[in-house]
Amino acid sequence: MHEHDVVVVGAGGAGLRAAIAAQEAGADVAIVSKLHPVRSHTGAAEGGINAALRDADSWQDHAYDTMKGSDYLGDAPAVEALCQESPEEVIQLEHWGMPFSREEDGRVSQRPFGGLSFPRTTYAGAETGHQMLHTMYEQVVKRGITVYDEWHVMDLAVTDEENPAERTCHGVVAYDIQSGEVSGFRANNGVILATGGMGQVFDHTTNAVANTGDGVAMAYRAGVPMEDMEFIQFHPTTLPSTGVLISEGVRGEGGILYNENGERFMFEHGYANNDGELASRDVVSRAELTEVNEGRGIEDEYVHLDMRHLGEERILDRLENILHLAEDFEGADGLTEPMPVKPGQHYAMGGIETNEHGETAIEGLYAAGECACASVHGANRLGGNALPELIVFGKRAGRHAAGEDMGEAEITTGREGEWEPADYEFEAEVGETSGRGPAAADGGAVATDAESVLGTAVERAKDRVDALLSRRGRNHAEIRSKVQETMTANVNVFREEGRLEETLVDLHEAREAYKDVAVSDPSRTFNTDLIHTMETRNILDIAEALTMGALAREEFRGAHWRKEHQERKDENWLKHTLVSWNDGEPKLWYKPTILEGENKTYEPKSRSY
């Protein structure tokens, strides 16, 4: 048993920043992560960090751009916090030595990015995330913050009151991947979830293999709602075999998309007669998939991104990294042949419902970063807004968990504010109300008293590991790939009612199959089979909530496109989708979006550029 004031789960950008902030506020803090910190997927971020640093720019403009980009589904108090605090956080990173790209006068460079009214994206080459991650880990080393790396957090230790709003989180249960030991981590002040993305819900993603949404699923089963899960950003240019991202920079420099017939389809088929290849990410992704679906894709799978006409000199000067990526990960030579690309899952706008301090509906439980939904991105995230979210909300959650008084939050969590139940009837069976075996993880709600809750959670986790290791059953990999396949086929950039319903049926079958899951590797040493099996349970819960949200939201907003509903419907849908687990029975409900900022109200306008 371990004990700390604050326990941070995950060691990417948000987790590291939260740990540093909590320690600065006087807390004894520990980080528990299934990966060593420098392996975290923050390191893969390329683009940059939006921050209104210069006199000609303002946080108000950044906030306006972000609200518009979110298609008016962001909550103004969170968006304004992001934009107000991003500049000081960027300067903080610089003071910690982060090697930003520089101007002639030695100041930090900024570049233009899609949807921004001012070039406010600070960056370090095309490896901003890598530099940010390493800079913050250096600070964690400097401060001697305890890191339990290669410990997989299995569950939360949360009390079991009937009403989730009355529950309290007292710690986490984790599995030491190297030794097989299950241990409790008591958190006297709070647990901060910073587990990142959930791209592994799909079979084609820019996300890492480790991005299985563990924190989101854990919080969900403990009684915290998932918010706006249907909003997934699909990036139009990823490599078909691996999902590796080919930066928007290629199209920015003049790269052209072709179909199998050699047609420049963005123009020739009328998808974007003005902007062509440079239309927004969702538009280009939908165009590419339409080409493939109508039989004009190459190998029925992808399209070509051609940059040969830019010439070797220009490519080497500005896009050298792309040549390496295409060569190393697709075996394609961008100088002599077009590169195969297709849309891939890239980012989850939704996640664990939090307020602007990172608090969830359960006392003592926080979330920050991609796993959280405050919400700053609403229905669509702007490029360059993910990294500032990590540092601004990581810091806020860390300070609050350490006991700093940050005032009353304006965003409500759970059902403490205005809310309404959804009247959507799902045809398929959802959730898991019967036949739960020891292989399942069913939430942190285990005992009412603070003393025994952690011990009980540890015992249950041990039983689960023992059961998975000793019984016979089917391998998780088959179940996971079925989930990923159905999600990619049906809950992708195109969504239609019938196929979404079918997906829920597929997911229910996968849930049934998972009841028989077992781990064939009997070892307690570095048993990745066991870890992946537990992750697959998390993927299942997230896939289901995501699909429920996609069915219920009968409109077209931001990244969420519905065949039957081709318009944004502000009169009905300026509200967040929430899904609560309710002891195995998922319940869908809504709460209004907050468009009132500090000094102004963000009136919804059309999202045209």
Next chain:
Amino acid sequence: MSTQIPKQTEESSETETEAEVASKGDERRTEKRRRAAEKRAQRQAEEAEKAAADEDTIELKVFRYDPEVEGKQDPRFDTFHVPFTKGMTVLDALMYSRDNYDSSLTFRHSCRQAVCGSDAMFVNGGQKLACKTQIVDLQEPIRIEPLPHADVQKDLVVDMEHFYDQMEAVEPYFQTNEYPDGELEEQRQTRENREKVKMSTRCIWCGACMSSCNIAAGDNEYLGPAAINKAYRFAMDEREGEDIKQKRLEIIEQEHGVWRCQTQFSCTEVCPKDIPLTEHIQELKREAVKNNLKFW
């Protein structure tokens, strides 16, 4: 065979389980292992047959070891036949083998794009990142082993603690005595200086360099190329100031520091991020000499 297997320890890993339950569990596990082994052998035989008929299949020979699983305590090589697809990497082939033939096949991996540094391994006799090594560039059968000069934990997973300890030994964090006055003001850094440290900041802590280094193999206390490169990253950063640089040079000049390097360039050759490690070490040697002359 350069891979090191840790000595077996006597203690059982299941100290917290009741004795009776443990024996029952053990029985089940033994039975399970037997069945799994049978199934695996059968599947591999089928695959081998298929492979003989199919040219588009590649053959992997993968190092296997588990300190606590019968039949794996003595290291062995398993053969996997994997259907080839265009653009397939060593990591893809390993994942295919794990997901289709043997779910106990163990290796670290995460980002699949050469930035997390998890999957450095020994492929056909060289340190490579599995995710950025194309199958078409390799001779078959492809021999995959854990990184040499590190303790093997299981299959392709090695103990990285020593590597991390060396990284942390060089005070791997930015230090300065002087910040700008303005509240929202950054430190200035010239483009030239940023360019000078750029390559050194690309290190992904994969450990390939350390594994390839003969000196590190013989001297366990040698800081090694990655840690010295980390020191270089800060020592050459003009934002830190002269007094801090002085301190940094003292650290890398200690007995197991830069002077151990014999400029064999093996680290530079294997670095998947093309960092000129040997050059960085040489430059620090020169800096150290200059610095010592100054104090004469």
